[in-house]
Amino acid sequence: MELVADDEGYAAPRLDDVTLSAEQARDYHGQVMADVVRMLCAGLVHGDLSEFNVLLDRQGPVIIDLPQAVDAAGNNNAAMMLERDVDNMRAYFGRFAPELLTTEYGKEIWALYEAGRLHPDSALTGHFEHDTTSADVEDLMAVIDDVREEEAERKAPAWDE
Numbered sequence: 001m002e003l004v005a006d007d008e009g010y011a012a013p014r015l016d017d018v019t020l021s022a023e024q025a026r027d028y029h030g031q032v033m034a035d036v037v038r039m040l041c042a043g044l045v046h047g048d049l050s051e052f053n054v055l056l057d058r059q060g061p062v063i064i065d066l067p068q069a070v071d072a073a074g075n076n077n078a079a080m081m082l083e084r085d086v087d088n089m090r091a092y093f094g095r096f097a098p099e100l101l102t103t104e105y106g107k108e109i110w111a112l113y114e115a116g117r118l119h120p121d122s123a124l125t126g127h128f129e130h131d132t133t134s135a136d137v138e139d140l141m142a143v144i145d146d147v148r149e150e151e152a153e154r155k156a157p158a159w160d161e
Contacts, residue, residue: 005058013056014055031060047068047070050085082106104128105126111128
């Protein structure tokens with residue numbers, strides 16, 4: 001462990017303890033999103049990312065408190081946790097740069113990850129195209145009925161003839 005220090009060499013403040021300009025907020029938000037991407041590329045989701053778990057040192061934001069980080073591929077809640085982490089950062093930085101409040105980096109990052117196209121240097125836009133395709137409920141119900149029928153046949157006792 002090492003001391004995360006500010007410009008004067010003192011313990012770096014938490015993001016929650018500083019006031020930012022809009023320009024600083026946009027810059028630091030970009031740095032945090034890049035760190036979130038790097039972590040996910042390494043297979044990790046922080047799981048509790050907020051302005052209380054980010055310190056501000058000489059170069060910018062430093063994410064701390066990683067013991068609760070989860071394996072992105074092995075945790076069924078990883079996508080939800082990543083989106084919550086990113087949404088927390090959006091809400092914090094959006095207080096200083098309101099245009100960030102309309103971004104959807106969490107969904108964009110996870111979609112790239114799921115598609116196998118997320119890389120540490122991935123260029124993010126903050127935009128995400130939602131799937132608006134309607135589900136074919138009749139087809140889905142037919143599949144469910146077929147599976148139920150197959151399961152019933154599998155469980156039925158086999159009679160020797």
